[in-house]
Each structure stands twice: as C-alpha cells, then as structure tokens.
Amino acid sequence: xxxxxxxxxxxxxxxxxxxxxxxxxxxxxxxxxxxxxxxxxxxxxxxxxxxxxxxxxxxxxxxxxxxxxxxxxxxxxxxxxxxxxxxxxxxxxxxxxxxxxxxxxxxxxxxxxxxxxxxxxxxxxxxxxxxxxxxxxxxxxxxxxxxxxxxxxxxxxxxxxxxxxxxxxxxxxxxxxxxxxxxxxxxxxxxxxxxxxxxxxxxxxxxx
Numbered sequence: 699x700x701x702x703x704x705x706x707x708x709x710x711x712x713x714x715x716x717x718x719x720x721x722x723x724x725x726x727x728x729x730x731x732x733x734x735x736x737x738x739x740x741x742x743x744x745x746x747x748x749x750x751x752x753x754x755x756x757x758x759x760x761x762x763x764x765x766x767x768x769x770x771x772x773x774x775x776x777x778x779x780x781x782x783x784x785x786x787x788x789x790x791x792x793x794x795x796x797x798x799x800x801x802x803x804x805x806x807x808x809x810x811x812x813x814x815x816x817x818x819x820x821x822x823x824x825x826x827x828x829x830x831x832x833x834x835x836x837x838x839x840x841x842x843x844x845x846x847x848x849x850x851x852x853x854x855x856x857x858x859x860x861x862x863x864x865x866x867x868x869x870x871x872x873x874x875x876x877x878x879x880x881x882x883x884x885x886x887x888x889x890x891x892x893x894x895x896x897x898x899x900x901x902x903x904x905x906x
Contacts, residue, residue: 700758701888708751710899716747733899740903748864755859759885760791762851766882773865778857781846785836789854790825867904
C-alpha cells in the first residue's frame, strides 16, 4: 500500500489569517499568538478556517480498504482508477498474517490464525485463478466493464483524494483508532504523518 502527498494549498498561517479576517486583521509571520489561536479554534470546533487549507493524496490500497475510506465524503473529492477503461493485469494484495475473529464482537479482529498449507495453497490458487480468468476474458474480447466482475476485493486500486485539512483530520480521528481495521488504519496513519508534516500546528490540535 502507498500514500503520497501530491500537493497542498496553504499552511498554518493560512488558517490563522482565515480566522483573523473576521476582524480585518492579518498575520505576516507565524508566532506563539497564532498557535494559541489555532488551539482555540480546534478546541471550540470553529472548523471553517481549517477548510481554507487543502491536501491532495494519491493512494494505492486494496478495494476493501478503499470502500471503507470512500464513505468519508464531506469536504473531500475522490477520483479512482476505473476498470471500465483499463485492462492492465490487476495486482492482488496479500496480508502478512491472518487475524482471528473476535469472540465478543461482530467486527474487528483478535490474534492471529494459521491457515495451514492446504488453505494457504487454496487461497493462493483462487487469487491466481481470478487473474487468469480475467486476463483470458480480456484476450477473448470481453469488455473490461464486464470482465472486472471476476476480480476479488483484494485487488489493488488507486485514487486521488483531495479535501480540506479539517476533513482529513476527521478521517484520521476516526480511522487511526486502534479498533479500525488494520489495513485501513495503515493508510490513515500515513495520511496522519504527511498531514502533520505539512500543517504541524493545525494538525497537532485538530488531532487531539
């Protein structure tokens, strides 16, 4: 899985000045006073100044991760590779370990499970069979928009994800939690790290 920060608009000072314009004021350089303002805005949920700063990511992850993350839509825009238009060989995600089903919950995971040689082999063969079938259908002339139906949820996909700083903070405040599915959490943690580097003061207080 990969998360790349493609572009950003603004910085911590952009957020400060979006708030100060209410009093027809502007900061020329970032000071401790500006940090205190950011802290106040975040703690009192004055979200609009944080919507004047933006981030754009390119992300590569399995379909089942993408379908969790795309549920976040407020303040965000999503454009994804379409298997209606492309027919290059798909890439399949394979976990490093299989997690167990929790005893006292309907979701999440707990511990690890060893599939054993038979199930592990069957899993590998099933994924390979999906790829072989897909490629054979494409070679036969089947439209990519139909041939894609044989591909599994573990297929890798890619998308551009753009939105406000505030919107991505909401994503990370939910998806970086330990009860989030690990694969989704891994993507959110990368977003978290890159956003922190781009907007250190805003991110510090939005993520508290």
